[in-house]
Structures are given as structure tokens and as C-alpha cells.
Amino acid sequence: MTTYLVVGGGVSGLTAADDILLRDPSAQVTVLEAGDRVGGKLRGAEVAGCTVDVGAEAVLARRPEAMELIARAGLADEVVHPTSAGAQIWSRGRLHVLPPRTFMGVPADPDALRGLLTDEEVARARAEKIMTTDADDLSVAELVTDRLGPAVTERLVEPLLGGVYAGHATLLSARAAFPQLLDVARRGDSLVGAVARMMPAPTDGTHARAAAPFFATVRGGLHRLPQALADSLAHRGVSIRTGTTVRELHRLPEGGYEVVTGPRPSPTAYRADRVVLAVPPAPASRLLQDVAPEAARLLAEVETASMAVVTLAFDSRALGDLEGSGFLVPPVEGRAVKASTFSANKWDWVREAGRGRGPEGQDLTILRASLGRHREEATLQVSDEELVRTSLAELAEAVGRALPEPVGTHVQRWGGALPQYAVGHVARIAAVRAALAGVEGLAACGATFDGVGIPACITSAHRAVEELLGTRRTMDA
Structure with a gap:
């Protein structure tokens, strides 16, 4: 019987525990959560x-991970x-309906921005400057502003990025946040034209797809999801311990790992064959200092x-x-x-x-x-x-x-x-994963890796368990 420790009881950690049991039904799994309840950023009050x-109050319904x-x-x-x-934008003293057919603020039709933007700003967006970049990554602002003008970035892209990342277009990575549009720019094509193709008008026969719900939640609140998942895990024999902060992670000479929890005068140790870290970048960096120092260094930069x-x-x-x-x-x-x-x-x-x-x-x-x-x-x-x-x-x-x-x-x-997905984040996370790949029996997941949304966190947990059990390496080979 293989033993597993999952450090972190948010949606990523709970998903990882569930995946482990699905792939290894005889596994002994323990989830250690520092907070007073599971769920991470999914919480009710x-x-x-x-x-x-x-x-968090909703998931993207058009991605399968959260619905599954x-x-x-x-x-x-x-x-x-x-x-x-419908959603609105509070700009220049009044509320404006969020323009239709925009992709994270980049419009399919600049004329639809009229009212939210001035006539001069709309004209600037219509006169998109088509240019090519050979950069592997750049900021969202660098991607959008030079092509469509500062108003599109300031009045549309920025508020949407603020809602998703609580970040700024001048700092956030286009490769992470806007990969499709960065690829368009690298080909020297139009951003507006690309969004128009991605989000066709309902009159062209795609009205059924356009009407599909974009978001979903659970009646009574999304916070019900982690608790229901935790209850299912506990019923299947998983030990979930809240109020348990992991302070140290060590590799054992004979193989496997030990984590240290509790106050320093009277610590508690847990041992397991394999470990999944599902915590934010700062605690992940601290825990990896000894076992994967390069991964620790890279995560400390996030x-x-x-x-x-x-x-x-x-x-x-x-x-x-x-x-x-x-x-x-x-x-x-x-x-x-x-x-x-x-x-x-x-x-x-x-x-x-x-x-x-x-x-x-x-x-x-x-x-x-x-x-x-x-x-x-x-x-x-x-x-x-x-x-x-x-x-x-x-x-x-x-x-x-x-x-x-x-x-x-x-x-x-x-x-x-x-x-925050700064410029170069995708390459940084690839390097983190490469560093962890050399450490047997250890994987990491969470909002730092593949996106801050719930489906992306679930995806990162799936990948971590695949890597931990060797299935991804086998498939990639």
C-alpha cells in the first residue's frame, strides 16, 4: 500500500486526493490543511x-474540469x-453595459465600444496598427495598447484583468493571460479580426453556441463543492486534518518524505511515500528549499x-x-x-x-x-x-x-x-516542473501553475497526480 500526503485542502489539493484514489484505490491518503476548514478560496459565510x-462564486461552465x-x-x-x-463597467461617471463580443476586453467590433469610449478612441481602435512581434512573451498592455490604443487597455482590458487576476495589464503576461492573441500578434495578424473569428455574430448561424451558459455554480453557493468533495473523500478513507500547518518537508534516507507540523516546541511528523504540494507560491517555496532548491527559488519570484x-x-x-x-x-x-x-x-x-x-x-x-x-x-x-x-x-x-x-x-x-502571472511566468512554471521532475515522489499544483480559475486549478491537480504516478511521463514518451 502506497502512502500519500497532500499539503493543502483547497480545490487543487482535494482534487489531487480524489485523483489519487481513482488511480490507486488501495492508497492511504492524508490531506493536511492549515486553515480551519477545507476549500481554500471557496468559502461561505x-x-x-x-x-x-x-x-469564488462561479466556474467557467464551458470548460469541462469543474463540471466533472x-x-x-x-x-x-x-x-x-x-x-x-448583464455586466457593466463604471467609467467616466456612469455605468456602461459591457460591450458584446469582446475577448477579455479586446473587441470583435470597435464600433460596439462607442459610449464607453469616445469617438476618437473608437476611431483609434478601428485603425488597428497591425504589427508583428517576435517576443515569446510581453505584457498584456504591450500587446494591446500599441495596436488598439490606450483607451481599450485602460477602459476594457484592465477592469476585466482586475476581476480575474486582481492585476494590471502593464505587469501581467500575455503568454499566460492572452495566449491566443499573442500568437496572432506573432503572426502579424489583426487582434480585432482574431476576436471576430473567435466570437462570431449570432446572425451567422452560431446562436445556439452563443446562448450556451458561460458560468455555473452550485445552488446554495460554490462553497458547497469542497465540503461535498471532502465528505466523499472521508467516506472513502482519506484522513483530512484541518488546523495543521506544514512547516518543513524532508526526504528520508530510506526513501519517501517526512513533513513537520505544529509548534516548534512540540512538532508532529507525518511520513509518506509520495507528496503533493497544493499551497500558494510562498509556502511552496519554503517547503521546497531542501528537496528542490531550484524550484523553490523560482516559486519565490511569484x-x-x-x-x-x-x-x-x-x-x-x-x-x-x-x-x-x-x-x-x-x-x-x-x-x-x-x-x-x-x-x-x-x-x-x-x-x-x-x-x-x-x-x-x-x-x-x-x-x-x-x-x-x-x-x-x-x-x-x-x-x-x-x-x-x-x-x-x-x-x-x-x-x-x-x-x-x-x-x-x-x-x-x-x-x-x-x-500574479508576470511576463515570463509560463517559462518559469515550466522550469519549476522540470526541477520537480527530477525529485521522485513529489509534485505540486495550484493556482500558481495553469491559471487562477477553478477549472485551471483542477487541471493542475490532474497533471500533478499524472506526474506523480508516472502516467504523464509514460504518455509523453
Whole structure:
């Protein structure tokens, strides 16, 4: 019987544990999680009597990985999709409907940007400068701005990148974030033309594909997924230990590994034949110092962004109606709030959760605001109360009217939550994997590797287990 330790109980670690059992049913698997519960950035909390997500709230439904994992956790019948309410961008003092047929802000038709952009800015985007680059990687801003003008980057690309990475176009890797468009640029083709081909107009017979839901979640909140998966793992004999911080990782002379947990005066050691690290880049780097120093050095170079999610519950009648599913905010606007989700408009299940839940039996409407971008930690270095006040003030300004006093609030801080994919990130991660490939019985996965979204984290876990068990090496050979 082979023994395994999975360090980290987020969606990547839980997926890795599940994969191990699927491939090696007799395995003895232990998951060690530093936090007080599994799930990583998938977390629920009670706000005014309603339990809602205070971390990630949706997955990409058009990628199979998350939908397959939801089914494996026994929640396939609980999958729901957003309403038809559309997203908006808060720019130049008002809310604008997010233009259709854009790929991370790059338009298929620059004329559709009119209103959000000035006529001069639209004309600049229409007059795309077609140029070729031989760079293997460059920043997203370098890719987009020279071709379509600064306004497309500042008013469209930046707010969308902020929503996904909490990062900036001037720093984020085009190879990681926009690989398809970087390849277009390397061929000397048009970015606009490429997006038009990727996102054809509904009138050309593709209306069925265009109507397919882009996002999905689980009724009651995406935080149900890791708990359901953990319950399934425990039922199949996996030991899941929360509140267990791994401080050290060592190779044993006789083979296998030892990890050290607990306070230094009274440590606890766990031993296993194989180990999967499913933790953020900083702790992964620390743990790899002795066993894979080159991988440790490379992971130490990966910066992270911190953020906070402020959830607000209002008396629905006092709040009144809101348009759309929420909004994104370009950094150039100088706001603390980078995005807001009108959760009760976006998700039917959230609206239903608020019915009759007020202190006097009234309906509640749930909203949330996201604050914090890469290298802008000062925004978060205030009290929870100040984050709530800032969120209320900026939300009121965005919707153009005063907001009532909320009947409930919640602040969830996510320190170092999002790895930043700087220029050269893809090559850096390839080098990390190459360094780990020389260390038998050890693999790593998580948001640092193949993308920050949930499907990408699941993919990284699949790959780590394939590498750990030798199946990827066999297939590649």
C-alpha cells in the first residue's frame, strides 16, 4: 500500500486526493490543511441570516474540469447558471453595459465600444496598427495598447484583468493571460479580426453556441463543492486534518518524505511515500528549499495580490431595483472598489435565499464589492468598518443614489490570494516542473501553475497526480 500526503485542502489539493484514489484505490491518503476548514478560496459565510459565497462564486461552465468535479462530488443536480442580467463597467461617471463580443476586453467590433469610449478612441481602435512581434512573451498592455490604443487597455482590458487576476495589464503576461492573441500578434495578424473569428455574430448561424451558459455554480453557493468533495473523500478513507500547518518537508534516507507540523516546541511528523504540494507560491517555496532548491527559488519570484470581499445585505424595498448583474471598475478611475456583484440579480438562488430573511420578515437583497489589486495593499490596510463604509459610498456613487443602511455586513480578507502571472511566468512554471521532475515522489499544483480559475486549478491537480504516478511521463514518451 502506497502512502500519500497532500499539503493543502483547497480545490487543487482535494482534487489531487480524489485523483489519487481513482488511480490507486488501495492508497492511504492524508490531506493536511492549515486553515480551519477545507476549500481554500471557496468559502461561505452567513450575512443577515443568509449563507452566501464570500470567495469564488462561479466556474467557467464551458470548460469541462469543474463540471466533472462537481459531478464527482455528487452535486451535478444542483448546478445552476446566472440570470440574463448583464455586466457593466463604471467609467467616466456612469455605468456602461459591457460591450458584446469582446475577448477579455479586446473587441470583435470597435464600433460596439462607442459610449464607453469616445469617438476618437473608437476611431483609434478601428485603425488597428497591425504589427508583428517576435517576443515569446510581453505584457498584456504591450500587446494591446500599441495596436488598439490606450483607451481599450485602460477602459476594457484592465477592469476585466482586475476581476480575474486582481492585476494590471502593464505587469501581467500575455503568454499566460492572452495566449491566443499573442500568437496572432506573432503572426502579424489583426487582434480585432482574431476576436471576430473567435466570437462570431449570432446572425451567422452560431446562436445556439452563443446562448450556451458561460458560468455555473452550485445552488446554495460554490462553497458547497469542497465540503461535498471532502465528505466523499472521508467516506472513502482519506484522513483530512484541518488546523495543521506544514512547516518543513524532508526526504528520508530510506526513501519517501517526512513533513513537520505544529509548534516548534512540540512538532508532529507525518511520513509518506509520495507528496503533493497544493499551497500558494510562498509556502511552496519554503517547503521546497531542501528537496528542490531550484524550484523553490523560482516559486519565490511569484508575487501575489491581496483582496477583500465585502458582502452587504439590504432591505429590498428600501434599496429599490438595480440594473444589471454588477460592474467592473477600470483602475484609471482611482476607486478602491474594483468590482461589484449584484448577487440577487445575478443568481436566482441568492434572490430566493433573501426572501423573508430580514429582521422583520422583509425580503433582503445581497450585494458584494471586491477591493484590492496587486501592489495596492494600502487599500486594504484599514479596518473592516472602513472597508464597509468605502464600499457603501462607492456603490452609491455608481448607482447614482443614496443607499439605505445595510441590515448585515461581512468582510472576508484574502491575503496573498491570487498569484500574479508576470511576463515570463509560463517559462518559469515550466522550469519549476522540470526541477520537480527530477525529485521522485513529489509534485505540486495550484493556482500558481495553469491559471487562477477553478477549472485551471483542477487541471493542475490532474497533471500533478499524472506526474506523480508516472502516467504523464509514460504518455509523453
